Amino acid sequence: MKRRTFLRNTGLAAAWATFQHQGLAINPMAQVPFNRALAEGGNSNDRVLVLIELNGGNDGLNTFIPIDQMDNLAINRPQVLIPENLSLKLNGTIKNALHPSMPEFRNLFNDGKMSVVQNVGYPNQDYSHFRSMDIWMTGANSDQYLETGWAGRYMQSLHPDFPDGYPNAQNPDPLAIQISPIVSLALMGNTFPMGIGITDPNFDYQFVNDPEPPPSSPYGFELEYVRLVTKQAQVYYNAVKNAAENGLNTGDYPENNQLAQNLKIVAQLINGGLTTPIYIVSLGGFDTHSEQVDGTFGNTEGNHANLLRTLSEAVGAFQKNLEDLGLADRVAGMTFSEFGRTIASNASDGTDHGAAAPLFVFGKNVIPGIIGDNPEIPDNPIVSYDIAMQHDFRSVYASALKDWFGVANPEEILGQNYPILPIFKAAASGTHVVDKANSLDVSNYPNPFHSSTTFTFTLENTGFVVITLVDMAGRELKTVAEGTYPTGTHRVLFNRNELPNGHYFYQVKVNGKMVTKHLVVN
């Protein structure tokens, strides 16, 4: 008996029923009557962003397959390679295809409801799951420790006094909801999580209220925390329950798909009038060191295929449901994962921790298409060769903040300026010029080179240019050029000096655009 089957058969339903049963209520907490007409919502517009966390490090190369690199992929990752003829072709591109288990994603792409951002990561990749996920959650640099989440900081910027005085008449709803018993670091504010974790929107429980001030000690510090979560839970749960009842959702979601069921709750709450702007759902299991594919099916089945199918079916059902409910204009979703996986496969039919990977944004109001280039796959497998970052993940956050939520200065949330990518249709028209063609004419000659090479780039307008040399693991080695250059074509000579033989990348950043190219020294 496999685990799932035997759990069903072991009579736990009774225990769970008891568990769900509400105990006797004593001294119920005061109900605060909120007039929902006063509610402004947690956000400055009515848009909602749903973050889908893919936990474990998703293999981007097998998800959004760079078809133009097939020959080299075959050399590097024979154990997990998806045959080109079985991958799902996309309208308007001959260079990319989706994993065969993602037909819903293909439809979203072909219908103009999906934006794919290529090679998303951060400089100096940390290959630890935990550190890397913290970096994604907080928006930190790899050598920086932040104790607040990026979404938490956004919410705190709109609600500087939170949690003091919350919930209130203007803000009766949770500022963010994670469909989980755990609230992630992404939602952490200055002192307190800005969102709540729920698993059951129809929850009903009367907590005991305790207004006693806590003593001033570590004990009092933790006591106050538990009390405050309890107080918030009481009021927020009432709001969530009302929304769940109002938004009763008969949408068609796959049954044995927890991600889909969680997204169904999200749709139900939005439909029920909850003003919460940020939701987080997650899907785990992407750490596919072994048995990523089941070779008996030509690599198209296996653990990774099942995960991508779960994701694709869930997102497909969610998007259709939003459209049926008339909510699609104001909801967008975004996947993220702590890192991609190695280009080379291992003998366990899996892949190890890698660096950059594609990121998917979907919704009626995303700017459809592909941002960035396919990664360059080398023709000989090198263990430490990873996919270089083309887009900093904080560029995606900055774009969401600026264009989706209408934040004027995302750098105040993210700590510094990041290029805005043309992912989201801006909330207010005319605030952002969309330029999907993220091309930048850059080359170098000779390549491979022995003693020196010349970088050439052409600017249509004056711009601040940075050329950086990075190694295969994405570590920044050297700044080749940095400065303001006028309109026209420019050349920068680069001397090898002590640089060892090997494979490298160089990245050219100009006015919010970045191009990554391969470089060989021999």
Added chain:
Amino acid sequence: MGDVKLSRRRFFEKLTPTGGGVRIEPVAPLPAEDIFKVDDQHFTRHLTLQGGLDPYQGPWTQAQAAHLLRRTTFGLKYAHVQQMLALGNAEAAVDAILDVPATVPDPPVNNYNNLNAQVPFIDPNVPSGQTWINAPYNVEFEGVRIESWRGWWLNRMIEGEANIQEKMTLFWHNHFATQTDAVFRGKAAYLHNQMLRRNALGNFRTFVKEVTLDPLMLVFLNGYLNNLIAPDENYARELQELFTVGKDSPVTYTEDDVVAAARVLTGWTFNNNEEVVFVPQLHDQGFKVFSTFYGNAIIQGSANGSAELDALINMILQKEEVSLYICRKIYRFFVYYNIDQDVEANVIVPMAQIFRDNNYEIKPVMKALLQSEHFFDAVNKGAMIKNPLDLVVGLLRNYNLSLPEPTLLDNYSIRLGINYFCGALQMLPGSPPNVAGWSAYRQIPTFYRNWISADTIRNRNLITDIMAFSGADVGPEKLIINHIAFAAQFPNTSDPNALIEDTLAILYPMPISAIKKFYLKSILLSGQASDHYWTDAWNAFLNNPTDPMAVQTVWFRLATMHKYIMNLAEYQLS
């Protein structure tokens, strides 16, 4: 108290809302206040933790004994507090806490035959009631064997004596975290757990080697697939990142060290008897070069995988970072999560020195910490948010409950049910969220607070409500707190003031205000002013312990009070 239980059950039938019968006196609410007001100063860190590793010389009181038990066992039992108090001082008590019996209890047995009434479900290799740990791997039964093992472990926590064995085992499970379900091998799970117990207070160097060559770990982190042809870095990375060196310091091992360590570790696998074997042909016999972090050490290649592994572990353990990292983890698990400069300098660094001076023996470090001034400092008490096992297992132990298990199948299902509670609160033993263990012990800045969300605080309240009132439907009989037995263990139960003091000394880590005690007493007195109402009710019960009316009078008041005690945030702290 069999008779009591029977009449209680009848009594509860009357309690349902439709049944009428008994009316609860309304309880006056606590003073009203703006419930959403937050006092900002409480959200600043209190950096007042005091004292160093000097031995605690203060008075040996119930508060000290209870603190030691709360942190080193699950919950605490009144009898254990008395046991510790009788030892007379902190050093003797800590020695007793660290004196873990070497006896190995009986292994888990086949308690799952006929689990599914619909289809035949009989383990062909193991008779009912016999242990399955020597049975051959059988994919059809690995799932139930794992639950049998998990229940066996849970029951050991519930029944543990007044020593650190179970907490220490859980500490190492969180440290060398493995996901049993992902591996899906019952025997490997059992052997791994025994290995954790064997080494829990032993030598860390030996421990790391045994963990490395443990079948459950070999599968969980793909060590058994790590070979010459295709090195798998998974274990090599976590060995350094999570198990030994850590990433607390910016100067640490490199990606090349991960690759080199993976090459050292090639060639280890195991057979279907869960016996670990080394295959020289699958071992990378080239020499492995490490970074400057490890002093550019070179491990010579050979066909002797064990010697290479020893060299690798010795190289890693030469780094001072290992002792500091492990001591910080011990501190966060047993004392408090916030390690400021003072704690680092006065507690962590001296602990790490003891660890290294004793060739990485674990027990001297634990002894130094647990009997220190710092450990017993007042500001360290009660500041730990209970993990779900502290809450659930601790509750059972607070109330001296054992799991009723008249049949083997009950034995299986009731343990599964209690484990299910722990899982709903996000801490199922054997199933941490990932190889880094539970986030409450590592996630900066939230730490223990990760246990508490709107969802889990509700479930915590539901569980304690169920245990106080309706009983958990996890076996042939509901599992429910015996409020009368709990109250009766104290010397002066008929005095409501003494009863409340004795009760709170077990259930709460710190004293509470007079107004709260007054409120609790008003529950016992049903809102009446005079203490003798309770005294009379208790004496009436003692005089006639089988009289249903006498039983229900004290039972209901106690149950109401205990539900309330466990609903307050104080019960979530340890």
